[in-house]
Amino acid sequence: MNTKKVLVAGATGYLGQYLVKELKKRGYWVRALIRNEQQKDKFESVDDFFIGEVTDPKSLKGIAKGIDWVFSTIGITRQKDGLTYMDVDYQGNSNLLKEALHDGVASFQYISAINGDKLKHLKIFEAKEKFVEELKDANITYCVLRPNGFFSDMKDFLQMAKGGRVYLFGDGNFKLNPIDGEDLAKVCVDKMISGEKEATVGGQDILSQNELAALALKAWGKPIKILHLPDWTRRLTIGALRTFTSSKTYGPIEFFLTAMAEDNIATQYGTKRLEDFFNQEVDRMKKE
Numbered sequence: 001m002n003t004k005k006v007l008v009a010g011a012t013g014y015l016g017q018y019l020v021k022e023l024k025k026r027g028y029w030v031r032a033l034i035r036n037e038q039q040k041d042k043f044e045s046v047d048d049f050f051i052g053e054v055t056d057p058k059s060l061k062g063i064a065k066g067i068d069w070v071f072s073t074i075g076i077t078r079q080k081d082g083l084t085y086m087d088v089d090y091q092g093n094s095n096l097l098k099e100a101l102h103d104g105v106a107s108f109q110y111i112s113a114i115n116g117d118k119l120k121h122l123k124i125f126e127a128k129e130k131f132v133e134e135l136k137d138a139n140i141t142y143c144v145l146r147p148n149g150f151f152s153d154m155k156d157f158l159q160m161a162k163g164g165r166v167y168l169f170g171d172g173n174f175k176l177n178p179i180d181g182e183d184l185a186k187v188c189v190d191k192m193i194s195g196e197k198e199a200t201v202g203g204q205d206i207l208s209q210n211e212l213a214a215l216a217l218k219a220w221g222k223p224i225k226i227l228h229l230p231d232w233t234r235r236l237t238i239g240a241l242r243t244f245t246s247s248k249t250y251g252p253i254e255f256f257l258t259a260m261a262e263d264n265i266a267t268q269y270g271t272k273r274l275e276d277f278f279n280q281e282v283d284r285m286k287k288e
């Protein structure tokens with residue numbers, strides 16, 4: 001048994017679930033933040049549950065008591081709570097940090113995303129990086145990780161490929177190295193142990209968007225059919241969404257469309273291959 005006591009906030013999410021498993025595998029005592037009793041069913045082995053809402057500071061009182069390390073993967077991805085990035089990614093994490101400081105937590109790890117520090121004009125990063133700045137200024141050891149897209153997020157390409165063609169903006173030559181959740185969880189724990197303060201994290205395979213699209217089509221056994229839309233349609237879409245919809249709607253799309261228009265290459269980690277993930281997902285989807 002490892003002597004450190006760890007809190008995972010975001011434990012119910014894609015990365016959080018892997019993080020809890022990895023920490024338990026290494027013998028840590030783990031407390032998971034959940035929002036309701038039913039979420040307990042998501043876990044095989046956890047030492048303690050804390051029920052609270054990060055957006056409600058009163059509900060977090062005592063969450064960090066006896067805790068040495070906090071990992072937070074809290075953030076809006078596909079949630080439809082009607083809250084903004086500022087409410088959750090910034091304020092929710094800030095509420096958590098206050099509890100950690102109050103109870104003398106030694107280290108706090110926060111998961112932002114690749115290039116977050118360079119793209120603060122996007123709604124998602126305005127909030128995430130505001131929290132990063134607060135964390136860095138606080139009297140606590142910090143670790144900020146900026147991972148590349150998760151394998152789980154690449155499923156959007158698979159969905160498109162199912163229909164036999166994939167649409168890309170521009171020439172499809174920009175590159176990225178997405179990372180698997182299990183591989184990333186190992187890096188999160190390793191970085192906490194090593195005390196590294198900031199790192200970008202990506203997977204083994206550096207793929208162009210064309211290669212990624214081809215893998216998705218191949219997984220469905222479809223011929224390679226990729227349609228390249230002119231880049232002005234991407235810029236026009238972002239502009240129109242910013243003008244006619246609220247940040248809750250355009251935030252995730254603005255992020256995705258901006259990320260697609262540049263290379264996103266992070267330091268390579270892990271062993272999992274996107275091709276294997278796509279094949280497994282297609283097998284799973286065919287059985288549904």
Ligand SMILES: NC(=O)c1ccc[n+]([C@@H]2O[C@H](COP(=O)([O-])OP(=O)(O)OC[C@H]3O[C@@H](n4cnc5c(N)ncnc54)[C@H](OP(=O)(O)O)[C@@H]3O)[C@@H](O)[C@H]2O)c1
Binds near residue numbers: 016
């Ligand atoms: N997905 C990617 O490709 C990617 C890439 C780089 C960085 N990131 C960042 O990494 C972090 C984790 O991503 P993920 O894919 O694991 O996300 P996820 O599966 O959506 O998990 C997000 C976690 O945050 C919690 N959360 C969200 N809104 C909340 C709210 N209003 N109140 C309380 N809890 C809330 C969720 O709780 P519930 O389960 O109760 O909703 C969940 O535990 C996010 O901050 C994301 O922006 C993601």
